[in-house]
Amino acid sequence: xxxxxxxxxxxxxxxxxxxxxxxHVFNTLKNEYPDLGGNYEVIHGTQLVAxxxxxxxxxxxxxxxxxxxxxxxxxLGRTNGEFEAPRFLLKVIPGLKVHxxxxxxxxxxxxxxxxxxxWLEEDLGTRINQLRFSQLKESGATDVAVACxxxxxxxxxxxxxxxxxxxxxxxxxxxxxRALG
Numbered sequence: 001x002x003x004x005x006x007x008x009x010x011x012x013x014x015x016x017x018x019x020x021x022x023x024h025v026f027n028t029l030k031n032e033y034p035d036l037g038g039n040y041e042v043i044h045g046t047q048l049v050a051x052x053x054x055x056x057x058x059x060x061x062x063x064x065x066x067x068x069x070x071x072x073x074x075x076l077g078r079t080n081g082e083f084e085a086p087r088f089l090l091k092v093i094p095g096l097k098v099h100x101x102x103x104x105x106x107x108x109x110x111x112x113x114x115x116x117x118x119w120l121e122e123d124l125g126t127r128i129n130q131l132r133f134s135q136l137k138e139s140g141a142t143d144v145a146v147a148c149x150x151x152x153x154x155x156x157x158x159x160x161x162x163x164x165x166x167x168x169x170x171x172x173x174x175x176x177x178r179a180l181g
Contacts, residue, residue: 007038021045021173023075023148030080044076046085046147046172053092053176061181063095066143068170069136070098071155072108073148086147086172093179099139109135111154133158142167145175 010018018040020026030042052058070090076082083105090098103109112128133155136144142164144155149171156169 003033003036003038007033007036010038010040015040017041017043019043019045019048021147021149021171023073023080024150027075027079044082044085044147046076046089047082049173049176050085050088053089058176059181060093060176060179062179064093064175064178065095066168066170066175067097067099067141068143068145068168069101069139069141070104070145070172071101071111071132071136071151072104073146073151074108074110076147077108078106086145089172089176090145093175096175096179097141098145099141101136101139103135111151111158127158127161129154129158130162133162133164137164144169145172146170147172 018029020029020042021044023044026042026044029038029040033040049058053060070086072078072083072086076086087098090096101108109132110128111132133144136155142159144159144167146152146155146169152169152171159165159167159169
């Protein structure tokens with residue numbers, strides 16, 4: 001019912017294209033709304049910014065002296081096949097060093113938020129976000145880049161929970177912003 005109301009509202013405004021930085025929203029609008037009559041061009045924020053960089057409309061000239069591991073969000077990567085836009089942006093940021101975890105791209109591991117672990121208090125075994133952070137850290141970097149607000153929350157929490165309070169989690173778009181001249 002809410003989706004139908006959203007579609008009516010967006011159609012009433014003549015919406016044709018939707019940009020979202022949340023892979024969960026991206027997936028829902030792109031893959032589920034068409035079944036309900038909501039047919040829009042849906043793009044992820046990293047896709048839009050990558051297109052703007054390629055077209056020369058955005059210049060990345062400032063050095064970002066960071067070394068980090070990129071975590072593939074489930075709903076952007078495995079579910080929707082978008083692996084290149086975030087990596088392209090990370091690659092063209094001057095000074096940035098990107099490490100790949102053993103489990104990346106199609107084989108990436110969930111941070112836990114997509115499975116609802118964000119709202120659970122786990123006290124048996126290792127929390128899934130901590131396990132994923134340790135995998136990313138094994139790549140040689142303690143800082144992490146993500147392209148999903150849920151992954152951002154889960155992995156930054158894991159850094160704090162495991163005693164790595166000095167580590168940072170960055171959104172890819174945030175890093176692009178730092179590189180703008």
